[in-house]
Amino acid sequence: xSLLELRRVTKRFGKVVAVSEVSLAVGKGEILSLLxxxxxxxxxxxxxxxxxxxxxxxxxxxxxxxxxxxxPEKRNFGMVFQNYALWxxxxxxxxxxxxxxxxxxxxxxxxxxxxxxxxxxxxxxxxSRYPTQLSGGQQQRVALARALAPSPSVLLMDxxxxxxxxxxxxxxxxxxxxxxRSLRITTIYVTxxxxxxxxxxxxxxxxxxxxxxxxxxxxxxxxxxxxxFVATFIGESIAVPxxxxxxxxxxxxxxxxxxxxxxxxxxxxxxxxKEALLVLRPEAVSLGEGENSLKCRVSRETYMGERVxxxxxxxxxxxxxxxxxxxLSVGEEARVVIDPSRAIIVGx
Amino acid sequence: xxxxxxxxxxxxxxxxxxxxxFGLAVWISFSGEDGFTLEHYQRVYEVYWEDVIFTFWTSFLxxxxxxxxxILIAAYLRLGADDPIKSFINQLYRIxxxxxxxxxxxxxxxxxxxxxxxxxxxFNLGLSQPIEFFDWKGLVIxxxxxxxxxxxxxxxxxxxxxxxxxxxxxxxAGASDLRVLTxxxxxxxxxxxxxxxxxxxxxxxxxxxxxxxxIGGAKPTAITVDIAHRVTFFGDWxxxxxxxxxSFLLVSVFAVFYLREMVRRGVYER
Numbered sequence: 001x002s003l004l005e006l007r008r009v010t011k012r013f014g015k016v017v018a019v020s021e022v023s024l025a026v027g028k029g030e031i032l033s034l035l036x037x038x039x040x041x042x043x044x045x046x047x048x049x050x051x052x053x054x055x056x057x058x059x060x061x062x063x064x065x066x067x068x069x070x071x072p073e074k075r076n077f078g079m080v081f082q083n084y085a086l087w088x089x090x091x092x093x094x095x096x097x098x099x100x101x102x103x104x105x106x107x108x109x110x111x112x113x114x115x116x117x118x119x120x121x122x123x124x125x126x127x128s129r130y131p132t133q134l135s136g137g138q139q140q141r142v143a144l145a146r147a148l149a150p151s152p153s154v155l156l157m158d159x160x161x162x163x164x165x166x167x168x169x170x171x172x173x174x175x176x177x178x179x180x181r182s183l184r185i186t187t188i189y190v191t192x193x194x195x196x197x198x199x200x201x202x203x204x205x206x207x208x209x210x211x212x213x214x215x216x217x218x219x220x221x222x223x224x225x226x227x228x229f230v231a232t233f234i235g236e237s238i239a240v241p242x243x244x245x246x247x248x249x250x251x252x253x254x255x256x257x258x259x260x261x262x263x264x265x266x267x268x269x270x271x272x273x274k275e276a277l278l279v280l281r282p283e284a285v286s287l288g289e290g291e292n293s294l295k296c297r298v299s300r301e302t303y304m305g306e307r308v309x310x311x312x313x314x315x316x317x318x319x320x321x322x323x324x325x326x327x328l329s330v331g332e333e334a335r336v337v338i339d340p341s342r343a344i345i346v347g348x
Numbered sequence: 349x350x351x352x353x354x355x356x357x358x359x360x361x362x363x364x365x366x367x368x369x370f371g372l373a374v375w376i377s378f379s380g381e382d383g384f385t386l387e388h389y390q391r392v393y394e395v396y397w398e399d400v401i402f403t404f405w406t407s408f409l410x411x412x413x414x415x416x417x418x419i420l421i422a423a424y425l426r427l428g429a430d431d432p433i434k435s436f437i438n439q440l441y442r443i444x445x446x447x448x449x450x451x452x453x454x455x456x457x458x459x460x461x462x463x464x465x466x467x468x469x470x471f472n473l474g475l476s477q478p479i480e481f482f483d484w485k486g487l488v489i490x491x492x493x494x495x496x497x498x499x500x501x502x503x504x505x506x507x508x509x510x511x512x513x514x515x516x517x518x519x520x521a522g523a524s525d526l527r528v529l530t531x532x533x534x535x536x537x538x539x540x541x542x543x544x545x546x547x548x549x550x551x552x553x554x555x556x557x558x559x560x561x562x563i564g565g566a567k568p569t570a571i572t573v574d575i576a577h578r579v580t581f582f583g584d585w586x587x588x589x590x591x592x593x594x595s596f597l598l599v600s601v602f603a604v605f606y607l608r609e610m611v612r613r614g615v616y617e618r
Binding site for chain 2 (some may be wrong): 050051052071072073074075076077078079081083085086087088089098099102103146147150156
C-alpha cells in the first residue's frame with residue numbers, strides 16, 4: 001500500500017492551470033522526484049502535499065486517510081525550502097529544535113535529538129551560531145536537520161540544492177542520498193536537474209505543463225521515454241521527426257525527412273505509431289561504417305576536459321559525437337554508426 | 349568642507365524651526381524675574397504632579413492595549429485565509445486613522461455619555477447604574493480606538509516584510525497561527541512593533557483634544573489640558589513650558605529608542 005497518494009489533483013491560479021489531474025503514489029521509504037522544467041507545476045504539487053496550497057479538486061491521501069483539508073501543522077511532514085527559510089533570529093539549535101518544541105518534547109529530549117541530527121548532517125559544534133554566520137551549504141544542512149528532527153512521516157524537498165554552486169551541489173547530493181537511504185524516510189524531491197533526480201530517486205515523475213507525463217525508475221525514464229517531451233527533456237538528446245516504416249520485434253525502421261532509413265529500438269513506454277521521433281543521444285553515435293551509418297562532416301569541436309564533443313552534419317541531420325581523445329578536426333568527413341539498441345523511437 | 353557646506357541649509361532649517369523654539373521653551377521654563385529659577389518646576393510638582401502621573405499611565409496603558417489589538421489585526425491580515433471578510437476588514441480598520449482627533453472626541457462623547465450607546469447597551473445587559481466614562485476609562489477607550497488601527501498599519505507592514513517561506517516553514521514544522529505569531533512574526537519584527545508603540549505613546553502624551561473634551565479641567569487630567577489652562581487663564585508661559593518640558597521627558601525615553609532604531613536601520617542615511 002502507498003504511504004502517500006495524490007488522486008486527480010488540480011490547481012488553477014486564475015486562468016492558468018498549474019496542476020492538472022495529477023495522480024501519483026509513493027511507497028513507504030521511497031524517494032520520488034518530481035522532475036520538470038520551470039513552471040511545470042512540480043513545486044505547486046509539493047505545496048499541495050505539504051498543505052500550503054489547497055487544490056481546487058482531487059485529494060491527498062496519507063496512510064489511507066484523506067488529508068486534503070488538514071492544515072500543514074497537523075500533517076507531520078518535514079519540508080526543506082529552496083532558499084533554506086531558516087529563521088534569522090534563532091540559532092542553529094533553536095532552528096532545529098523548533099519542530100520538537102511545537103510537538104511538546106521535553107527539554108532534555110530536544111537537546112539529545114538536536115545533537116543527533118546535527119551529527120547526521122555534520123554540523124556538530126555549530127549549535128550557537130546564527131544562520132547569517134553560516135555558508136550556503138551549512139544553511140542547507142541546518143534546513144535538512146530542522147526538517148528531519150521531528151522524524152516526519154514524509155520529507156518534502158523543494159529544489160534544495162539549486163542555490164549552491166556546482167561542486168558543493170554534487171557533494172551535498174551524495175551526502176543527501178546516503179542520509180535519506182540510511183533513514184529510509186519517504187521523500188518527495190522537486191528538481192529541474194535530471195542528474196540530481198537520477199542520482200537520488202527510486203522513482204521519477206516527469207512533469208510538463210501541469211501534468212505527470214511519465215513515472216518510472218530512473219532507468220525506465222531514461223531508456224524508455226513515454227513521449228517526445230520526456231525523450232528530449234531527459235538526457236542530452238537530438239530528436240529527429242520521421243515515419244515509422246516497419247516494426248521487427250523491439251526494433252523499428254524509421255525514415256527521416258532526408259530519405260535516410262535507420263533502425264532503432266522502439267521505447268516500451270510509447271506504443272508504435274507512424275508519426276515517430278528518432279531520439280539520438282551521444283552514446284548511440286560512434287565512428288564506423290556499415291549498416292545503419294551516416295556520412296557526416298565535423299562542424300564544431302569542443303574540448304570538455306575529460307572528453308571531446310563533436311557536432312556533426314550528417315545528411316541534413318545534426319548529431320553529437322563524444323570521444324575520449326581528439327580524433328577528428330573541423331571540416332573533416334567521417335562516417336558514424338547509429339547503435340540501434342541505443343537509438344530510441346517514440347511516437348509523436 | 350564642501351560636504352559640510354551642502355548640509356548647512358538643511359541644518360539651518362532644523363536649528364531655526366525646531367531646535368531654537370524648543371530651546372527657547374526650555375529656557376523660559378527655567379527663567380524667573382531674577383534669572384535662573386526652578387520655581388515653575390516646583391509649581392508643576394506641587395499643583396500638577398498628579399496629572400503628570402495620570403498622563404503617563406493613561407498614555408502607556410492605551411498604547412499597550414492598542415499594540416495588542418494592532419498586533420491581532422495585523423496577524424489576522426497576514427496569516428488569515430484570503431476571503432471577502434479579510435478583504436472587508438483590511439479596508440475597514442484604516443478608517444479611524446483618517447479621522448481627526450476632535451471628531452473622535454466628539455464621537456466618544458456620544459458613545460460614552462451616561463445615556464450614550466455603551467451605557468445603554470450595558471443597561472440592556474442588566475447593569476442598573478450608568479458607568480462614568482468621562483475619566484481615565486473614556487480617555488483610554490478613545491486613545492485605543494484611534495491608535496489601534498494606526499499600530500496595525502505599521503505592524504502589518506513589518507509582518508509583510510517577513511518572507512512567506514519563514515511562515516510556511518514554521519507551519520510545516522507544526523506551528524499553529526498563534527505560535528507563528530509569537531515565535532516567528534513578533535520576534536522578527538520586534539523593532540517595528542516597538543517603534544509603533546513609541547509613536548502611539550508619544551502621540552497620546554501630546555494629545556489635547558480628547559482629554560479636553562472628555563475630562564476637561566476635572567482632576568486628574570492630561571498635561572496638555574493643564575498647559576492650555578495655564579496659558580489661557582494665567583498667561584503663565586513659564587509654567588506651561590515647564591509642563592511641556594516634563595511631557596517631553598515622558599516621551600523622550602521612547603523617542604530616543606525610535607531615533608536610534610531609525611538611524612541604525614539607515615532610514616536617515618538614505
